[in-house]
Amino acid sequence: MGYSLNEFKISIPEELIAQYPSEERQRSKLLILNAVTGSIQDDYFFNIGTYLSSGDCVVYNDARVINARLYGHKEAVGEGKGARVEILLTRRIDACEWHCLIRPARRVRKGSRITLDGGTVLQVLHTHGEGAFSVRFSHAVSYDDLQDMGEIPLPKYIKRKTEKILDDDRYQTVYSKKLGAVASPTAGLHFTQDIIGKLSERGTRFVPITLLVDWGTFKPVREEDYRDHRIHREQYEISEPSAELINRSRKEGRRIVCVGTTSVRALESAADRHGKVVSIHGETDLYIYPGYSFKTVDAMITNFHMPDSTLILLVSAFSGKEHIEEAYSHAVAEGYRFFSYGDAMFIHRG
Helix, strand or coil, rough: CCHHHHHHCCCCHHHHEECCCCHHHHHHHEEECCCCCCEEEEEHHHHHHHCCCCCCEEECEEEEECCEEEEEEEECCCCCCCCEEEEEEEEEEECCCEEEEEEEECCCCCCCEECCCCCCCCEEEEEECCEEEEEEECCCCHHHHHHHCCCCCCCCCCCCCHHHHHHHCCCCCCCCCCCEECCCCCCHHCCHHHHHHHHHHHHCEEEEEEECHHHHHCCCCCCCCCHHHCCCCCCEEECHHHHHHHHEEEEECCEEEEEEEHHHHHHHHEEEECCCEEEEECCCCCCCCCCCCCCCCCEEEEECCCCCCCCHHHHHHCCHHHHHHHHHHHHHCCCCCCCCCEEEEEEEEE
16 A cells, blocks of 8 residues: 555545534434444434443543634725735634634735724734734734634535524534634534433443644645645643543443544543553644554544545544545445534444
């Protein structure tokens, strides 16, 4: 096998890219893939308990998405407004300073001023390349302020305008808590409090960790050799109680089931070579692709991913390239819905 994503036989018809969430979270389709044998089953997410045992330890990402997308105009030369721009805030540095992406980035440079639609002014402090900038707002801007100033940053493959009432609810998981993500850990969008409650009652452990999903999640792999791709660093945190419970579960022989690729990356980043997870508050740029040896993860719940993404490489590392290709081909034939608002997979190793 080579190291080019062009070798992956995965093609997603545009009409299967979900533009809206399912009518009810738990009614998404669920594809069950055995990563060892390649066997495939079709089901619905409300039956996820059929595939989880009472002894499983389910690790989920409690990151909450901020309303990070803003619009405004560059400062004009002469009369009238300057060019219209879109801003995606990616990380808060202090009360006034943020890292962001600006589109279009042409002619945006250090010192450029942008007036947002609500009247707030920001100034570009530094340029970082690839449309990335550091900016300073004219006044302090908190996560709560963004609730009114901005909108939920839906991925670009959702080709519709954000619908505030719908997306502010459905692009968040029911257990989202830690503000700061600019993309949702979408594998968790299918869970309801009812499902979590019933599984917990029968002994399934639910353990929170945090990884603040950054814009790099959607950055396509363009390198001819995908090993040359670089992932942007993302903030993550595993508390002492969560680390202790995960390690105890492993010692007791319980399966560690990760909800989403973000949970997988966080756990694998925090684990030593023996699979013991440490409590940590830091950053990770862990890049998982075929050939990687997993230290902690026994199964995962995940959505269907873009064929040119690092995420398709992660699930291929867990399941094998051929099994992922077959699962995606099956999902296309059966009319599954793809990407953030799409359907789910449960991948296990028997």
